[in-house]
Amino acid sequence: MAKDMTLLWGPGSPPCWRVMIALEEKNLQGYNSKQLSFEKGEHKSQEVLDINPRGQLPAFKHGNIILNESYGACLYLEEQFKSQGNKLTPENKAEAALMYQRMFEGLTLFQKTAQVLFYTRFVPENERHDSALKRNTEDLKAEVKLWEKYLQGTGPYLAGKCFSLADVIVFPVIAFLFRFGLNEEHFPKLAAYHNTLKDRPSIKNTWPPNWKGTPGQDALKDF
């Protein structure tokens, strides 16, 4: 099963990390795993383009089946391997509803994160404006406060009592925020969530290798 799977990934990338967490949760360790470098442009290599014409990571294959969209891969793995590993979709209707809601809000959280932390990567020099970066920063701050509020209302996981696809999808983004200096004292619920989950085996085993033993950055320390 896992031996028929191949994942091309880049370290620290939340979309890649999600798929790796899902594979661990479904007991699919042993897949063919290849780490590539964004810095060296390896995501645009022929090897990636052969699987993902968009030249993006993750690039994921299961036999002849290709699924590069990280949400798609996670949903597929949960559906196809329902009977093995951990159940990632809650039985309880209310928790399932909340899971879907938070999962897709995760897209907004990641987008707003990228618009601040990757501002200069995505916006060419002549198009950059302090006003835009300032606005993006305020937007991200409001978004992070919203997630703090969500965890005040429910827990310990995003959909309630059970670890679910919402956590698979969103935890990597939360981890990214702390890696970039989010202040634990300002966001105690997010910090508790982060600290609890970083020891979960599927997460610990797939922790970005370039984050281990190196300090993060502090771009978000003033949030």
Add this chain to the structure above:
Amino acid sequence: MAKSMNLLWGAGSPPCWRVMITLEEKNLQGYKHKLLSFEKDEHKSQEVLEINPRAQLPAFKHGDNIINESTGACLYLENQFKSQGNKLIPDNPAEQALMYQRMMEGLTLIEKLNMVVFYDFYAPEGERHDSAVKRNRDNLVTELQLWESYLENVAADRYLAGPFSLADVVVFPNVVYAFCYGLSAGRYPKLTKYYSLLKDRPSIKATWPPKWFHIEQRSESLKDI
């Protein structure tokens, strides 16, 4: 079932349309719904905020369960009502994978459409650049050509992932959006064929948007794409 559902929606919003198509496909007609006006800022009203603190539409409740994220709502409805209406997630692994792939790619498609048609909403005056406009247009062309290739063999019951599925629920409204804002049928024959094959599907016909946002000013936005 449907009576315990409430949908607040706006006209010409693909995310709203997706949920409405899904409700029809799952035989959940009879849900409560209210059309709100984006132009009058009704999406920012207290009524919406009480369900969706983000002040966005759709705002959807099923009993006490709230799912405002449209793709999430569609997945929820398909999974909760598996045994009724039409099956929207294929069982076959290859079709299922393709369905999830195209469904999620559909979100990229609408983003790129929005960046061209509604560029001025994303970039306030003083932050707009011809270089950005050009890049957004080029990106959209690349994206649309990708979807032309995905629809190479489109035919009845051979849509984005075989039989009509959640991929079509998410993507078809985006395709209609593109044509409404001026996309050339001649330049995109496969997308045109996809459009004509599905426009009369009952769930789609029954929920066709009464109007599109700012269509008066923007109906030719995609004419030269």
